Amino acid sequence: MNELRECPFCGGSDLYFDDVGNYRWGAVHCGDCEMHGPLFRKSSGGEVVEGWEKTATTEWNRRASDTFTVTPAGRAALEGGE
Numbered sequence: 377m378n379e380l381r382e383c384p385f386c387g388g389s390d391l392y393f394d395d396v397g398n399y400r401w402g403a404v405h406c407g408d409c410e411m412h413g414p415l416f417r418k419s420s421g422g423e424v425v426e427g428w429e430k431t432a433t434t435e436w437n438r439r440a441s442d443t444f445t446v447t448p449a450g451r452a453a454l455e456g457g458e
């Protein structure tokens with residue numbers, strides 16, 4: 377399984393997979409700031425969804441690791457230009 381990157385909200389590393397919504401949904405959970413990552417279906421119609429942790433890990437890491445890129449037009453807007 378992939379390693380989970382640090383929490384994008386607080387930088388914490390107390391991360392684990394948590395159940396949400398009566399065990400039907402799962403998400404990466406940060407024990408430091410109590411934030412959840414994107415929710416993924418853990419079970420559907422009584423059937424366990426295989427590999428949801430892998431998907432949740434990928435999504436968590438993508439959100440946490442993407443470099444924020446500002447386009448020239450975006451930078452101009454941020455700096456008060458037109």
Ligand SMILES: [Zn+2]
Pocket residue numbers: 383384385386387388406407408409410411
């Ligand atoms: Zn956190």
